[in-house]
Amino acid sequence: MTIERTPRSDKELWRSLASRPAVVPAAVSEMDLAAWLEGRLSEEAAAPVEAAVAADPGLRRAAFDLADILGKPLPAAPERMVVRARALVGFEAARTAPAGGLLGRWLKGGRLFAGQGYALQQGLMAVAALVVATGGFVVGGGLSESLAQQREGYARTETASTMTATTSNEVSEFFAGDGI
Amino acid sequence: MNQIDLRALAGGDKRTWDAFVIAAAPLINAVVRRTLGPYRLSEEDVMDAAQDVFVRLCAQDFRLLKTYDPARAGLPTWLSVVSRSCAIDHLRRRRQATEPIDDVPEAALGVEDRHVEKLKIPAGLLTARQTLVLSYLYDEERDVTEVAKLLSVDAQTIRSTHHKALLRLRAYFREDEPSGGG
Numbered sequence: 287m288t289i290e291r292t293p294r295s296d297k298e299l300w301r302s303l304a305s306r307p308a309v310v311p312a313a314v315s316e317m318d319l320a321a322w323l324e325g326r327l328s329e330e331a332a333a334p335v336e337a338a339v340a341a342d343p344g345l346r347r348a349a350f351d352l353a354d355i356l357g358k359p360l361p362a363a364p365e366r367m368v369v370r371a372r373a374l375v376g377f378e379a380a381r382t383a384p385a386g387g388l389l390g391r392w393l394k395g396g397r398l399f400a401g402q403g404y405a406l407q408q409g410l411m412a413v414a415a416l417v418v419a420t421g422g423f424v425v426g427g428g429l430s431e432s433l434a435q436q437r438e439g440y441a442r443t444e445t446a447s448t449m450t451a452t453t454s455n456e457v458s459e460f461f462a463g464d465g466i
Numbered sequence: 467m468n469q470i471d472l473r474a475l476a477g478g479d480k481r482t483w484d485a486f487v488i489a490a491a492p493l494i495n496a497v498v499r500r501t502l503g504p505y506r507l508s509e510e511d512v513m514d515a516a517q518d519v520f521v522r523l524c525a526q527d528f529r530l531l532k533t534y535d536p537a538r539a540g541l542p543t544w545l546s547v548v549s550r551s552c553a554i555d556h557l558r559r560r561r562q563a564t565e566p567i568d569d570v571p572e573a574a575l576g577v578e579d580r581h582v583e584k585l586k587i588p589a590g591l592l593t594a595r596q597t598l599v600l601s602y603l604y605d606e607e608r609d610v611t612e613v614a615k616l617l618s619v620d621a622q623t624i625r626s627t628h629h630k631a632l633l634r635l636r637a638y639f640r641e642d643e644p645s646g647g648g
Contacts, residue, residue: 334594362492364495367513
């Protein structure tokens with residue numbers, strides 16, 4: 287007596303097999319996957335991508351999802367999404383463009399000290415503070431004038447003191463002459 | 467989107483970036499929503515994931531954007547792949563171990579039944595294309611025409627690839643072909 291085995295359908299056969307490869311295929315780059323989606327890869331170049339897609343259910347579904355999205359008109363994105371994304375590039379980028387010196391960069395809205403580092407920024411701030419302080423001091427009279435004033439004041443005091451001493455001597459002589 | 471001056475964009479030109487954002491936002495929005503859709507995340511999560519895409523594009527002096535090669539694929543296709551990767555990364559960061567099981571889609575919970583010992587297909591028996599076609603037809607239960615469209619070939623090519631693959635499998639595992647076909 288022989289037992290006749292009912293042939294399995296293609297689907298049953300496939301599902302009875304471990305279709306996942308023993309060795310996990312290498313990760314596929316985004317550029318390779320995009321090229322594969324557009325059918326731009328040669329058979330040889332497509333093989334590793336197709337092995338990776340076949341082994342990953344997420345990638346298999348993603349390929350269909352992306353092909354579907356790319357093939358039809360899309361609704362507009364929310365305005366908030368656009369505003370947030372646009373804000374990502376602004377003055378940070380403008381500063382990298384050549385703009386004719388620090389003043390030019392500043393006028394274009396760039397950050398004056400960008401790229402030169404924090405130390406340079408601190409140094410320039412210190413120099414600026416020194417200039418302002420010196421300017422203020424000069425406007426207020428300056429050190430030499432201040433010393434001159436001090437010297438002059440000292441001289442006046444000295445003169446006054448000498449004159450007082452002379453007067454004092456004359457008075458003493460007057461009283462002495464009168465026998466007092 | 468293909469009108470964007472890529473050199474100016476990667477150079478950080480503000481006007482070009484703004485034009486790129488306006489052109490790319492609908493695609494990024496669509497891909498992020500499609501990728502995160504099964505996970506029922508909030509609108510704020512979708513916005514954040516989309517912002518992650520833009521951040522990734524301009525981060526480190528536009529390093530990622532500079533890897534794009536227009537000779538290999540169109541900008542929208544590449545951008546859609548990048549957007550999907552970012553959305554998945556966002557999802558991984560977002561998901562917590564304590565997430566209620568009801569919030570996890572069934573597909574994410576699906577695991578292979580390891581109690582059933584399956585016969586392994588030896589390496590080299592099927593080509594990558596044959597494995598992919600069988601996976602799409604039987605694991606994903608896609609239609610022949612859908613697979614043909616995805617792979618940019620005609621439906622007859624898919625049928626032929628399927629047929630050759632099954633012949634190899636049946637020959638290797640000594641399986642008879644069913645009288646009615648698969």
